[in-house]
Amino acid sequence: MATSKTTIHKTTTWSPGPGCHGGCGVLAHVKDGKLLKIEGDPDHPMNQGRLCARALAMTQYIDHPDRLRYPAKRAGKRGENKWERISWGEAFDLIEAKMKKIRKEHGPESMIFNVGTGRDIYAWVCMLAYAYGSPNVMFGLTGQACYGPRLASVATVQGDFSVFDAAQWFPERFDHPGYEVPECMIIWGYNIHATCPDNLFGHWITDLMKKGTKIICIDPRLSWFGSRAKYHLRLRPGTDSALIMGFLNVIITEELYDKNFLEKWTNGAHLIRNDTSKLLRESDLVENGAPKNFVAWDSTGNTTIVWDAAQVAYRDIKATPCVSGEYTVELWTGERIVCHTAWDEFCNEVNKYPLETVEKITGVPADDIKKSATFYAKAKPAAVHWGVAVDMTPAITPLVTGISALWALTGNLDIPGGNVFARFAFDVVSYALPGTKGPIKLKTEEMDKPRIGADKFMPLNKFYWRCQTDMTLDQIFTEKPYPIKGMWIQTAGIMQGLGMDPKKWRSALDKLDFIVAVDVFHTPTTQLADVVLPAGTFLEKDSFRSWWVPLQTINKVMKVDECLPDMEINFELAKRFDPDFKFETLYDLYDDILKPSGMTFKELQEKGWAYPPEGSSSCPYHRYEKGLLRPDKKPGFRTPTGLFELYSTLREEWDLEPMPHHEEPPFTPVSRPDLAKEYPLILSTGRRSPAFFHTEHRNIPWLRDIDPDPILEIHPETAEQNKIGNGEWVWIENWMGRARFKAKLTPVVPEWMVMAAHGWWFPEKKAAEPSLYGMWESNVNQMIPMNEYGKDGMGAPIKHSMCKIYKCQPGEVTHE
Amino acid sequence: MSKKHEYGLLIDYEYCTGCYSCQVACAQEYNWPAGMGGIRVNEIIQKLPKGKHYLTYLPFPTELCVLCKPRTKKGLPPACVKHCMSGCMTYGAVEDLAKEMTKKPRMVLWVPK
Numbered sequence: 001m002a003t004s005k006t007t008i009h010k011t012t013t014w015s016p017g018p019g020c021h022g023g024c025g026v027l028a029h030v031k032d033g034k035l036l037k038i039e040g041d042p043d044h045p046m047n048q049g050r051l052c053a054r055a056l057a058m059t060q061y062i063d064h065p066d067r068l069r070y071p072a073k074r075a076g077k078r079g080e081n082k083w084e085r086i087s088w089g090e091a092f093d094l095i096e097a098k099m100k101k102i103r104k105e106h107g108p109e110s111m112i113f114n115v116g117t118g119r120d121i122y123a124w125v126c127m128l129a130y131a132y133g134s135p136n137v138m139f140g141l142t143g144q145a146c147y148g149p150r151l152a153s154v155a156t157v158q159g160d161f162s163v164f165d166a167a168q169w170f171p172e173r174f175d176h177p178g179y180e181v182p183e184c185m186i187i188w189g190y191n192i193h194a195t196c197p198d199n200l201f202g203h204w205i206t207d208l209m210k211k212g213t214k215i216i217c218i219d220p221r222l223s224w225f226g227s228r229a230k231y232h233l234r235l236r237p238g239t240d241s242a243l244i245m246g247f248l249n250v251i252i253t254e255e256l257y258d259k260n261f262l263e264k265w266t267n268g269a270h271l272i273r274n275d276t277s278k279l280l281r282e283s284d285l286v287e288n289g290a291p292k293n294f295v296a297w298d299s300t301g302n303t304t305i306v307w308d309a310a311q312v313a314y315r316d317i318k319a320t321p322c323v324s325g326e327y328t329v330e331l332w333t334g335e336r337i338v339c340h341t342a343w344d345e346f347c348n349e350v351n352k353y354p355l356e357t358v359e360k361i362t363g364v365p366a367d368d369i370k371k372s373a374t375f376y377a378k379a380k381p382a383a384v385h386w387g388v389a390v391d392m393t394p395a396i397t398p399l400v401t402g403i404s405a406l407w408a409l410t411g412n413l414d415i416p417g418g419n420v421f422a423r424f425a426f427d428v429v430s431y432a433l434p435g436t437k438g439p440i441k442l443k444t445e446e447m448d449k450p451r452i453g454a455d456k457f458m459p460l461n462k463f464y465w466r467c468q469t470d471m472t473l474d475q476i477f478t479e480k481p482y483p484i485k486g487m488w489i490q491t492a493g494i495m496q497g498l499g500m501d502p503k504k505w506r507s508a509l510d511k512l513d514f515i516v517a518v519d520v521f522h523t524p525t526t527q528l529a530d531v532v533l534p535a536g537t538f539l540e541k542d543s544f545r546s547w548w549v550p551l552q553t554i555n556k557v558m559k560v561d562e563c564l565p566d567m568e569i570n571f572e573l574a575k576r577f578d579p580d581f582k583f584e585t586l587y588d589l590y591d592d593i594l595k596p597s598g599m600t601f602k603e604l605q606e607k608g609w610a611y612p613p614e615g616s617s618s619c620p621y622h623r624y625e626k627g628l629l630r631p632d633k634k635p636g637f638r639t640p641t642g643l644f645e646l647y648s649t650l651r652e653e654w655d656l657e658p659m660p661h662h663e664e665p666p667f668t669p670v671s672r673p674d675l676a677k678e679y680p681l682i683l684s685t686g687r688r689s690p691a692f693f694h695t696e697h698r699n700i701p702w703l704r705d706i707d708p709d710p711i712l713e714i715h716p717e718t719a720e721q722n723k724i725g726n727g728e729w730v731w732i733e734n735w736m737g738r739a740r741f742k743a744k745l746t747p748v749v750p751e752w753m754v755m756a757a758h759g760w761w762f763p764e765k766k767a768a769e770p771s772l773y774g775m776w777e778s779n780v781n782q783m784i785p786m787n788e789y790g791k792d793g794m795g796a797p798i799k800h801s802m803c804k805i806y807k808c809q810p811g812e813v814t815h816e
Numbered sequence: 817m818s819k820k821h822e823y824g825l826l827i828d829y830e831y832c833t834g835c836y837s838c839q840v841a842c843a844q845e846y847n848w849p850a851g852m853g854g855i856r857v858n859e860i861i862q863k864l865p866k867g868k869h870y871l872t873y874l875p876f877p878t879e880l881c882v883l884c885k886p887r888t889k890k891g892l893p894p895a896c897v898k899h900c901m902s903g904c905m906t907y908g909a910v911e912d913l914a915k916e917m918t919k920k921p922r923m924v925l926w927v928p929k
């Protein structure tokens with residue numbers, strides 16, 4: 001690569017580097033093996049030449065003096081910051097020996113494999129874990145409360161996930177002839193800045209606003225969207241599910257829903273027994289009837305008709321199923337029972353939330369809810385974009401299924417400008433998100449049995465191939481039903497970012513015999529490992545991505561010292577752990593995964609990116625009508641009934657509430673008035689900074705300059721009551737602990753809430769314990785609990801805790 | 817108008833999201849140390865009646881902005897303009913940009929050099 005000429009390389013961003021969920025096109029200017037500059041690729045349909053601050057700061061990142069540049073093993077005690085340089089050969093041998101010993105003595109499930117958010121390495125961590133034989137791949141947040149729960153919840157009722165439509169499916173984007181700009185967009189708990197969450201380019205929304213899209217912003221903070229919204233609904237954190245019930249109440253009361261969709265594409269007409277409150281099944285009607293088939297009342301023949309789930313149709317195609325009413329049905333036992341429809345049940349649930357009630361719970365004026373819901377329902381088309389706020393509450397499924405019902409009932413599902421099914425381009429799956437299965441699997445289903453939480457929580461069992469994080473942490477201490485002996489942590493920050501109650505994680509790590517950390521820089525987490533491996537950035541690897549569209553390659557344009565790309569590290573070890581590992585080279589594996597696209601890795605790399613053709617299952621629109629979603633090619637959805645399930649059949653089977661509703665989270669002034677006396681403020685966290693990806697980039701000078709300190713946003717009146725001035729250091733404290741932040745007095749937060757920045761540690765501070773890069777000073781997670789996750793093992797109260805604030809005393813601040 | 821101050825930057829601050837791309841793009845292009853650079857982004861919170869507020873971001877060109885002469889000479893857009901995530905910055909002749917300003921409100925025209 002040594003040349004004196006500057007060469008320009010096209011590639012795609014994903015993880016190490018900007019850190020994000022990636023997908024945009026960039027041009028890397030390289031000279032003599034050094035990165036000179038990075039620019040947005042004007043030809044790339046996703047970003048069209050634009051680029052975020054973090055990617056533009058790459059020259060300060062790639063060549064940063066603190067980069068990990070060679071493998072090292074611990075030379076002192078854990079946390080002493082004493083390291084000995086070793087070769088890759090030594091590192092692989094050491095890891096192989098240690099992990100094989102654990103596998104032999106305790107079983108493969110005794111190793112946990114931890115990954116961070118939306119990383120390019122999920123596929124390759126699974127590859128390594130599965131080759132080793134462990135099903136325990138862990139996303140370290142309590143209740144896995146980011147994105148995965150949303151996907152699993154949506155999969156339960158509509159089969160496939162769906163996202164707002166900004167014409168991202170087509171290379172010509174907004175010029176695509178079938179595309180329509182949404183008239184209205186709900187932005188639910190998401191702030192723009194420079195985030196491109198979940199493979200959606202955040203600023204597509206500003207593109208749409210310029211084209212006329214009007215915004216309904218749901219956010220307690222005055223965000224950029226909030227300022228520009230037609231309606232800004234500033235709800236109390238944690239009451240989102242009450243708000244969605246209010247929206248549904250308006251669209252049902254005002255009859256603003258799509259009756260044709262309700263009758264034809266939902267299970268609204270299916271009967272529910274009044275005696276058991278369960279769905280009436282064919283097996284109730286006829287002695288050998290299928291329990292997977294359901295029953296409706298036909299108004300033409302005045303009799304029952306069977307919904308044949310395998311055929312995705314009623315047995316009598318001429319029947320007219322009733323979506324409302326009570327009917328008496330004779331069971332095969334001769335018993336006569338009264339039934340009502342699932343739609344009536346749904347409406348009854350929604351009727352529990354008149355707008356006055358919703359106003360009382362959420363704090364949002366009833367009139368604003370009514371106007372917003374009406375505007376959304378009447379707008380054609382209308383879309384919803386949601387942020388991680390919806391996952392960060394224990395009752396995530398009742399909330400998410402409510403929002404899904406909103407877009408479905410208003411006829412906005414898989415239409416131009418609505419919420420469009422998002423499938424992996426060409427159905428090439430490397431990163432198997434909840435709801436999808438990829439070719440990277442455990443060898444046998446039996447091997448998945450010990451996955452922590454999978455037997456207890458059915459959404460994890462059926463959709464979400466991770467272990468339950470809170471249970472995993474507890475199991476490290478209890479060693480029941482089996483001991484956890486080691487952890488593989490790859491570009492993830494269990495100490496400084498993902499881990500709530502980090503003190504508990506700190507003691508958990510001490511219980512482990514062996515910890516490997518793979519990362520780009522040392523962090524509080526890597527400091528506690530036994531072996532640290534240096535990962536390459538996105539510019540140092542060949543890879544590909546198929547997270548929605550397009551299908552595209554990430555291209556190796558440089559090498560930095562001994563750093564190796566994550567997937568090359570994992571590939572080498574996978575071969576060592578699995579004698580049957582069937583691939584010689586990483587490229588053989590890539591070609592295998594890419595098969596459904598009809599391209600090899602090299603062929604795709606030459607193209608750069610490829611969009612699935614129209615008429616294929618990964619290209620919109622109206623796919624449920626065209627039979628493009630289900631493996632059997634029948635029209636319908638990939639759900640057990642083949643219908644959009646307003647009343648979830650799976651959740652009924654799992655003994656979980658089958659319909660949306662509100663549950664008050666565990667730590668709010670409403671659920672815990674006792675705590676509110678001492679901790680009167682709502683503590684929220686997680687607002688995004690354009691400078692950082694979660695815990696990263698505090699060591700990049702251009703970025704740190706934008707956002708130098710851990711900020712606590714306080715309303716000026718609240719600050720005055722607490723005698724706090726702008727820029728002063730303050731303590732946030734609750735029953736779990738305290739941490740200090742720099743006060744920013746700003747009316748963007750309501751008087752009753754403070755917003756603490758997340759992910760703070762100080763790369764410039766001392767690495768060795770007890771400092772651990774100052775990670776205990778300003779880590780808000782110290783006030784957020786583990787083990788408060790939802791009934792289905794997912795979701796957790798991360799954005800709504802409680803606290804008090806007070807000024808730091810002189811001498812308590814070591815930042816300045 | 818004097819020949820010397822012919823070009824400017826038009827900012828549509830209705831759409832500036834405070835993404836800071838302009839600030840870092842300039843720092844990268846001219847290798848400014850942190851804290852310096854051709855453009856700084858500001859947050860402005862306006863108090864409105866009925867307890868409401870409005871949040872605006874506004875990029876402000878500093879003494880160090882050279883209007884990307886080395887780039888524009890080659891026909892390239894300024895680094896900040898090229899990377900603006902919102903596409904809310906335009907570089908051009910002051911007269912043309914002034915005309916653009918008549919088409920929509922919430923615009924500001926900077927002539928830094």
Ligand code: SF4
Nearest residue numbers: 018020022024052196
């Ligand atoms: S955050 Fe967006 S613009 Fe920045 S690198 Fe990631 S995908 Fe590209």
Ligand code: SF4
Nearest residue numbers: 842854881882884896
């Ligand atoms: S025009 Fe060029 S020099 Fe001026 S702020 Fe923009 S990038 Fe910097």
Ligand code: SF4
Nearest residue numbers: 832833835836838900
């Ligand atoms: S790049 Fe554009 S949107 Fe971002 S801060 Fe600068 S002017 Fe605003």
